[in-house]
Amino acid sequence: MSRKPSLPLWREEVSIDIAQERWIARRQFTRFLVLTSLGMLTGNLWILLRAQMQDDGEPLAQRMIARASELGLGDAIVFSYPHEGDDCLLVRTAAGDFVAYSQKCTHLSCAVYYAREHDRLECPCHDGAFSVRTGAVLYGPPPRPLPAVVLEQRGDEIWAVGVSSGAEELR
Amino acid sequence: MSTPDDRRTTVVHGAAALIAVLLIVQMWLLAATLESFLAGHAEAALPGAIVSAVLFAACLALDRLVDRH
Numbered sequence: 650m651s652r653k654p655s656l657p658l659w660r661e662e663v664s665i666d667i668a669q670e671r672w673i674a675r676r677q678f679t680r681f682l683v684l685t686s687l688g689m690l691t692g693n694l695w696i697l698l699r700a701q702m703q704d705d706g707e708p709l710a711q712r713m714i715a716r717a718s719e720l721g722l723g724d725a726i727v728f729s730y731p732h733e734g735d736d737c738l739l740v741r742t743a744a745g746d747f748v749a750y751s752q753k754c755t756h757l758s759c760a761v762y763y764a765r766e767h768d769r770l771e772c773p774c775h776d777g778a779f780s781v782r783t784g785a786v787l788y789g790p791p792p793r794p795l796p797a798v799v800l801e802q803r804g805d806e807i808w809a810v811g812v813s814s815g816a817e818e819l820r
Numbered sequence: 821m822s823t824p825d826d827r828r829t830t831v832v833h834g835a836a837a838l839i840a841v842l843l844i845v846q847m848w849l850l851a852a853t854l855e856s857f858l859a860g861h862a863e864a865a866l867p868g869a870i871v872s873a874v875l876f877a878a879c880l881a882l883d884r885l886v887d888r889h
Contacts, residue, residue, distance in 0.1 A: 679883060683880060685843055689850050689875075690846070692854075692872075696869070697866060699865075700862035700866075793859045
């Protein structure tokens with residue numbers, strides 16, 4: 650068998666083409682990047698779908714959650730709203746007002762509790778705190794205020810009638 | 821003097837670098853859209869999805885460009 654004069658003997662005997670191998674590796678990496686880009690797009694489309702479902706949804710049901718006479722000043726109870734498993738906290742503040750917020754911390758969804766001695770809502774996981782009057786972040790890692798439950802007092806009954814993101818009402 | 825293999829590798833390097841930049845922008849966009857959505861600003865979802873689709877199309881176009889070389 651004769652070999653081409655331009656190629657050294659070792660090139661003829663080693664079957665791996667380095668340039669070709671390198672190109673294939675880079676090419677596969679590029680395809681992986683494009684696939685990751687498709688994943689990012691899927692995430693954005695999922696958010697869009699969730700937003701559409703939220704817009705098309707029925708108005709939230711109204712629900713009686715407690716009797717005013719059952720809660721003393723500084724008392725708090727947990728209730729579910731708008732759905733079972735969406736835990737919320739109803740607090741009668743030291744001033745006598747009723748306020749309610751989602752119990753999920755906006756940082757990593759730990760359950761917040763009402764710290765009566767400090768008159769604020771505290772998250773024990775990462776030392777965050779929220780104002781009991783507005784739900785705004787007082788300190789700590791939470792990035793957003795707690796979603797507030799809109800309340801109505803009908804006689805002695807406290808009713809949950811909607812949810813707001815804190816600054817503006819959603820429904 | 822560069823060989824055809826060298827030129828081909830240069831093209832794939834350039835495309836990978838550009839796609840990586842677009843991907844970083846797309847990751848930031850997803851994080852920002854999710855953050856807005858969780859904060860109750862659902863109106864950010866549509867522009868976020870459109871821009872993300874444009875970025876993905878650009879990545880795909882660069883990927884096709886590599887195939888042509």
